[in-house]
Amino acid sequence: MSTETSPWEEHFGSRENQSRAAQLGMWIFLGSEVLLFTNLFVGYAVYRYYYPEVFAKASKHLAADWATVQTLLLVTSSLFVALAVHYIRHGRQFLTALVLLVAMGMGVGFLGIKGWEYWKHWTEGALPGEFYRLEDLPVQGGSLFFTLYFLLTGLHAIHMLVALGLLGWLVFGAVAGKYTAEYHIPVEVGGLYWHLVDVFWLFIYPLLYLVE
């Protein structure tokens, strides 16, 4: 983070130390984020153990091929974010902004597909809890699967939105010339966050879409 005058804060002692602190802080935050998802993963494990067959059938209601496209989009976007960090280390602000924009575009594409999927679920009634209207699967287990589906993907989508905002802010900063080869802590830290959101998806994708 930067102040109005200089991005270097005096109380860290040295610039390396500030960078180290920012990275460490982000890692701790990421660890904390992982645990935010644990409840849902635990809930998933428990209920899948209770209702294995229902879960397998419910999974068939999801668009697994589109989810594969989503996965590819996210993985590629992570690559571009990594490139952004590489470019800014060499002080190439314009290229940084460009690749970040590409990554953002992929993120928006991901959310677009997600939104379309939600719309499909809405029309067929594959909704959580009280709103569950699917005929071919029992309420017991079936509604739980879609509760967990919406909670997991919804929480992930919220994280995507936050991460997109973060990238947008980085693009803005890169264009404004705030980041240089020396000072690029926000790009590194923001990139880490993007990767984390990406990794969450890599867990959610097989759990929800590839149930056998």
Next chain:
Amino acid sequence: MTQDSGAVNELFRRILFLPEQASTISTDVDFLHYVIITTTMGVATLIFGTAAYFLIRFRRRSETDVTPKVVGTLGWEVLFVGLPLTTFLVWFFIGYHDFIRMQTPPPDAMDVYVVGKQWMWKFTHPEGPNSIGVLRVPVGRPVRLLLTSQDVIHSFYVPAFRIKQDVLPGAYTQTWFQVTKPGSYRVMCAEYCGLKHSEMWAEVVALSEEDYESWMKEQRRGLVSRRDATPSAPEREAPHLPAFWAVRYDAQEPHGQLMYAERGTLAERGERVAAEKGCLKCHTVDGTAHIGPTWVDLYLRRERLTNGETVVADEAYLNESMMKPQVRIVEGFEPVMPSYLGQLEAAEVAALVEYIKTLRSARLETIRSEGPVYEPVGGK
């Protein structure tokens, strides 16, 4: 010797304000209680006394006192860890041994179904009589309670028996006790369940074996058409003030279930429920396989499941199969059974289970009620 230990027991019980000991396990639990509390309080006093002694012995004498650097040696630290650790683990294993006993009903226990509901307890005997707020049991026989709730979580607590068991909606839990002396014992709800949580009381009336038998006979002579079981002979002769809240159930709150207006035993009722609810469309009672497994000899049968595991069809599994049929399906059958959660009242479930229990081919007639919902590791 026993006289002495009885007096010691009584002394400690009074010092610690414990309620009377009216079940077989209560004295064992209390003995460990005495040992742990006495030892820990003694040691705590000792440690605190040491601190107080240091406080005086090493009081500051001048403002410029200098103290030596004292650092703990490994020996001290091992002592600090080892001594309490050993003691605690010994206590733990004695306690755990008792705990397993408390969790494992003896095979010859008689069953009573308990339904918790905001804010009352209902008891149903398999033989028929049922009552609200009063559970009548014989002294000297183990009684297993199969508990379930109609709404939120409750907890069945009898201080004099030192037992407590949470009562869950949509599932059966169990506990057991064996009363040692006739009398009336207070039951309270121990898990917060809303507005009148503190009024959700009942009582256990422990009758001598003869009184219990004659009471049961009386109930089966057609008096069950009443709304509730009638009091037993000792209760009529010496009318004590019943557990004050147990008789104050809110008349405006309908108790929901019509079961107490039914005749006959629980198993007979289960037969009717099975016909009314359409169970017999898929399950047979003559041993032939149909859409669902047959009910004959089903109780305590070991079944292979579709996921390769096996399960013993005890009360818990039968209940689960009605409430969550998709969870564990017996091999060879399709997951087509609908859930009866909300369709069957808890008491009807109990009736069905009792009915299934009666469906035995001759070969299995000798097998007795057994078996814990939660079998401790290492078997019984």
Next chain:
Amino acid sequence: MNPSAGSSQPAITYLNHETTVKSWLLTRDHKRIGVMFLVLVILALLLGGVFAMVLRIELLTPGPTIISPMTYNRMFTLHGVTMVWLFMIPAIPSAFGNFVLPIMLGAKDVAFPRLNLASVYIYVVGSALTLFGMLWSGADTGWTFYTPYSTTSPTAVTPILLGVFVIGFSTIITGLNFITTVHTLRAPGMHWSRIPLFVWALYGTSVIQVVATPVLGMVLALVALERVLGVGIFDPSRGGDPVLFQHMFWFYSHPAVYIMVLPAMGVITEVVCAFSRKNIFGYRMIAASTFGIAFVGFFSWGHHMFVSGQSTFGSGIFGVLSMLVAIFTAIKIFNWVATMYGGSIDLRVPLLYVLGFIFLLMFGGMTGVAVATTSLDVHWHDTYFIVAHFHYIMVGAVLMAFLAALHYWWPKMFGRVYPERWSFLGAITIIFGFIVTFLPQFLLGNLGMPRRYYQYPQEMQWLHVLSTAGASLLAFGFGLIAVYLLWSLRYGPVSAPNPWGSRGYEWFSGSPPAPHNFTEAPRFEREVHDYTVPEAPRVY
């Protein structure tokens, strides 16, 4: 010898270098943030205390006394919510930790001062949401929010859940800040083996905060979602398992006990050393046991559920692990007492609170061992025995440490000295009040008095009356402390920079400290609490 030791306060301190309201509200100074938290948590303590007094007065008679059952149910819920999340969890880390930790490390501030300021406002927003819920209709679920009652209760549970959820972020930020600060901002010469034990305690606490709080946030969010949208994740009629909620809840809320207790133990370690004028007996053991508690604390949540119908085997494992917590605690107690050996002990008010702490922690902890013994817990579960047990630990011990810290660091924070005699009277009233309040509750639990009961059997009344009498004494004690501390802020004698002659690192700065803690870079040449030489540390 050091010429500045014993002289008056530094001319410019963090309190007087800027005095506008704005300079406080937008401050990034960890000390001011600590003071702001101190004010906030004391307000929360006051609120929770008022709820407690209402409860105790209601329980004077077996039947209705002053409030209806509905109000009573709300009161104990709000008492729990306020005390746990608004007071105890932030109390020591956010108030005293924020103030002291950077100074102890020789740093100018915490790693992320802006986030630190944000944590204050997040706490305020969360508390406001909670208060809004309380004023709207108040929840009646108990602070544990057990499903399915919490998802069906007609009261305003949702805003309170959201308030607690928001406060969680404040907790996480504080933890994140502390860990990063300890890793990156130690002064030159501050080796890992020299870090004061209060900092180690805060470090362990921070790890729990960062790891466990999101789990709680999510589970509370799930309950809120179930109430608002009916997602049905714990609803048995949709195949959900209400007991799963308990597992998730206690996975956080058991470690949460150590979020409260570990910093308290850290305070005690500092105070014992300072007033015994001795180094700690087993530095490594105390630090290691801190992490032992933090670690084992994550794997003992099931001891809240011995009668919930979980597997007997599971209860056994959770029981044994709970015993280990007692072992780690015992290590600390032995080390504190052993530290006093060979010392030069000055019985001042903070040390008096330490003795109160050791007393309450020891008796509370020993009953914990009894409760972890599965067979005994069946009788005690959800009775007043448990209530008394956790009040001994959480309220007794944590509050003792809070008051010890308040009295020990009062001159450090505000540069004033409070009246000694009054403070002794306050301490004795508080300790005595506690014992009178909660000892009868152990006996009530033995008698079989379930918790959260509005009405109770006649024969238990005299114990309740005794308990209420103790609570009144406590209230009086708090009032007394508030009066003399507020008095001392304005009229108290000006304190020396190091009034206790302590060799804790935080006393290397002035009292109150300069805006950036030190006027020149401090050098930590001796180990913390080294009293082998007569010179007091220099004030930098």
